[in-house]
Amino acid sequence: MKRLTGLSIFLSLLAATAFTSADDEATLLARAERIHDRIISVDTHTDTALDIVRGREESRIEASPLKLKEGRVDCCFYPIYVGQKKLTDEDRLAAYSYAMSMMTGIEKYIASHPDGMAVALSSDDIIRYKSEGRQCFVMGLENGFPIGNDISKVKEFYDKGARIITLCHNYHNDICDAAIDSVTAYHGLSDFGRKVVAEMNTLGILVDLSHASTETLVDCIQYSKAPVIASHSCVYALKHHPRNLKDAEIVAIASKGGVVQVTTGKWALSDLPKEKVNISTFCDHVEYVRNLVGVEHVGIGTDFDGGGGMVQLENSSKMKFITVELLRRGWTEDDLRLFWGGNVLRVMKEVEDVAAGLQAAK
Ligand SMILES: [Zn+2]
Numbered sequence: 001m002k003r004l005t006g007l008s009i010f011l012s013l014l015a016a017t018a019f020t021s022a023d024d025e026a027t028l029l030a031r032a033e034r035i036h037d038r039i040i041s042v043d044t045h046t047d048t049a050l051d052i053v054r055g056r057e058e059s060r061i062e063a064s065p066l067k068l069k070e071g072r073v074d075c076c077f078y079p080i081y082v083g084q085k086k087l088t089d090e091d092r093l094a095a096y097s098y099a100m101s102m103m104t105g106i107e108k109y110i111a112s113h114p115d116g117m118a119v120a121l122s123s124d125d126i127i128r129y130k131s132e133g134r135q136c137f138v139m140g141l142e143n144g145f146p147i148g149n150d151i152s153k154v155k156e157f158y159d160k161g162a163r164i165i166t167l168c169h170n171y172h173n174d175i176c177d178a179a180i181d182s183v184t185a186y187h188g189l190s191d192f193g194r195k196v197v198a199e200m201n202t203l204g205i206l207v208d209l210s211h212a213s214t215e216t217l218v219d220c221i222q223y224s225k226a227p228v229i230a231s232h233s234c235v236y237a238l239k240h241h242p243r244n245l246k247d248a249e250i251v252a253i254a255s256k257g258g259v260v261q262v263t264t265g266k267w268a269l270s271d272l273p274k275e276k277v278n279i280s281t282f283c284d285h286v287e288y289v290r291n292l293v294g295v296e297h298v299g300i301g302t303d304f305d306g307g308g309g310m311v312q313l314e315n316s317s318k319m320k321f322i323t324v325e326l327l328r329r330g331w332t333e334d335d336l337r338l339f340w341g342g343n344v345l346r347v348m349k350e351v352e353d354v355a356a357g358l359q360a361a362k
Contacts, residue, residue, distance in 0.1 A: 032323035036072035040341035045232035047306030049078035053105035062304035062315040071319030079140035084171040092148030099146035123348035140164035164206040177213040188215035204355030226354035227257035232301035234268035254293035261301035
């Protein structure tokens with residue numbers, strides 16, 4: 001029998017350790033995948049729709065249907081991002097025409113895809129499509145600028161399939177003030193913006209406060225009759241970026257019954273060098289929200305194809321590794337069910353119920 005020297009004992013111990021941790025990793029991944037089979041996983045924000053409609057090649061799209069499938073994401077929000085232009089009738093009309101044509105484009109893509117993909121128009125649709133093994137997508141607008149100052153356009157977008165509207169992007173529009181704008185136009189919602197929120201409540205469209213100023217958020221908490229969400233925002237206490245949510249804002253969204261969908265862009269997560277910002281950094285933000293307001297008020301909106309992603313999470317195919325990290329941190333399957341989709345489905349259902357109630361009362 002070969003005599004073990006100190007070095008060979010050390011090497012065999014090292015090999016055993018390496019095997020164990022790799023084994024643990026594989027076991028955790030297998031467990032994560034089984035959990036994803038049983039739960040509904042939703043990403044509430046990407047800018048992928050534009051890439052798809054413009055025909056970008058699949059390998060260069062971060063949240064393509066193929067990658068979402070590999071990452072075990074069942075439902076992805078594909079809103080149309082619209083850049084903020086001047087508040088003139090000409091620019092408003094151009095934004096409206098652009099948004100409508102892009103929505104038609106994504107609608108056609110989904111309808112013509114051979115894998116049975118679908119546009120989800122309600123929380124029940126998302127649940128049903130999961131049970132049928134079909135991927136689904138939620139349409140909407142990132143920036144309410146295409147509504148212009150014409151309230152009837154809210155219903156036009158609803159009829160077109162929009163179920164979420166991010167009220168503004170980086171600059172104020174006709175609806176409200178934005179988080180990083182140097183101009184304060186209304187100190188929150190404009191008079192027209194209040195009508196827009198009321199109309200969204202009546203129709204059943206999610207009010208999305210990512211990109212909105214604190215005063216806009218406070219107004220929406222006050223005036224919205226349904227819960228609100230931040231579809232892709234991080235925690236200001238962990239990264240002092242003006243687009244991130246301060247504790248009081250997170251508490252306000254949660255107390256309204258809403259949900260904070262943590263985003264994945266390095267810019268929003270940390271001041272550390274790019275190579276050190278990874279899934280663990282992201283999970284720190286998730287756990288911060290959970291510890292502040294409870295696991296019922298946190299989820300994920302990656303912002304892939306619009307600035308999202310980081311080391312270990314370069315695209316949607318890696319999404320299941322977030323589950324691996326959360327399992328490692330002791331999250332239960334019930335917690336994961338809420339985080340991945342349970343919370344946002346609950347909010348969507350409440351938004352739908354509030355709309356039904358308002359319509360019945362008309
Ligand atoms: Zn955004």
